[in-house]
Amino acid sequence: MKILNDLDSFSKTDTVVTIGTFDGVHIGHQKIIKRLINTAKENQLNSVILTFFPHPRMVLQKDANIKLINTIDERSQILEALGLDCLYIKEFTHEFSRLSSHDFVKQILIDRLHAKKVIIGYDHRFGRNRNADINDLRNFGKQLHFKVEEISSEDVDDVSVSSTKIRSALLDGNIKKANKYLGYNFMITGTVVKGKELGRQIDFPTANITVEEDYKLIPKQGSYVVSAVIENQLVYGMMNIGTNPTVDGKKETIEVHFFNLNKNLYHQKIQVRLLHRIRDEQKFESVEALKLQLAKDEAASLQYITSQNE
Incomplete structure (x- = not known):
């Protein structure tokens, strides 16, 4: 697995991309990632995860002291074991947070990552002030010639787990529950x-x-x-x-x-x-x-x- 902190060395290989912080890389995340990897193999594309570090809440909100389930190195280790082709760790800054949704899609997903398909949750929001959603992404897809695959609410809710629940379990000392949700x-x-x-x-x-x-x-x-x-x-x-x-x-x-x-x-x-x-x-x-x-x-x-x- 390639780990990139900038895209200067990214090859011009066409990709299928998903986006998220994926803290914990828990069983819900793993379901999405396995779909990403399988789709990439079926279409002879490279599987790419675009993740952010520091966590956006560390930068944008007052709870900058949020504790994460994984360090960025641990997260990379887990993703590599799942069979991902490339992890792009984008530094999350105030400046980046002000990037418009169109510029984010055009400049990063298309021009740099060469995305032919984006797999995303039904409730994913992106762009400045998180003002764009999956419908906007579909419109960008028509304009910029990439496909959008939605992870439905049924698929997301099928695994009733979240990074927040896992953090709470760990802070309560309930390692059995945390490990069950993490899948490791x-x-x-x-x-x-x-x-x-x-x-x-x-x-x-x-x-x-x-x-x-x-x-x-x-x-x-x-x-x-x-x-x-x-x-x-x-x-x-x-x-x-x-x-x-x-x-x-x-x-x-x-x-x-x-x-x-x-x-x-x-x-x-x-x-x-x-x-x-x-x-x-x-x-x-x-x-x-x-x-x-x-x-x-x-x-x-x-x-x-x-x-x-x-």
């Missing part, structure tokens, strides 16, 4: 950094993960069963998101104790998948009480992993 296990990608090494002192060494992207949504604090692929090996572990109140921690951290893994992970970039929530974070009377609870968490985690792999 929610991921956190970050770099392993040196921590206080308290875990090592109580026989539960942890990899402390720092997420560089401040817009990445971090789920509700607590303990989770997780998996990761490290040096081509699938490993499992348990992760804590929280402030470590037992030792008077203040800052939220993400720490993973991997089972049966004895490797120096410092400075490595790893991706952790959340499989199951164990419990809320809590403050224990002593470090020894915390150690006893971690042993129980490990047993519960291993039991869960076994049950899922049977």
Whole structure:
């Protein structure tokens, strides 16, 4: 899959295009993307997604602190796995938001992306002040010689899922619901950094993960069963998101104790998948009480992993 941030290097290959932020690339999005890819193959075209970053709400609205399900790199990774030919990541700016609907279609979809077909949701809006809809797009199609395929309300509503629902599930700690809507296990990608090494002192060494992207949504604090692929090996572990109140921690951290893994992970970039929530974070009377609870968490985690792999 080609990933482009500008269109100077885009080939003159004819394309079928869909447009959207696709945060989460959830099962509803995947339905649209699979249609896009299949249509491209049937018509010997290249499949292209035009997505925007930063998220338009970060730029145009007061809730610039919106948290996203995926980082832009995670989103790219998921789209590549689906078989997309090209992802064009258009920088979303105030200036771009003022582009008229006609200029957007002519300058980007036709002149640069060479769209022969656009697949779009029935409720999609675009152009300055989002004042154009699918009917306008059909009119542009007649003028500029491209086809428009509508994703009907029935198709969209057939999967009653949205990025907003998934964000809410993650913030509630309902990883089971979030993963069901996503169609894959929610991921956190970050770099392993040196921590206080308290875990090592109580026989539960942890990899402390720092997420560089401040817009990445971090789920509700607590303990989770997780998996990761490290040096081509699938490993499992348990992760804590929280402030470590037992030792008077203040800052939220993400720490993973991997089972049966004895490797120096410092400075490595790893991706952790959340499989199951164990419990809320809590403050224990002593470090020894915390150690006893971690042993129980490990047993519960291993039991869960076994049950899922049977």
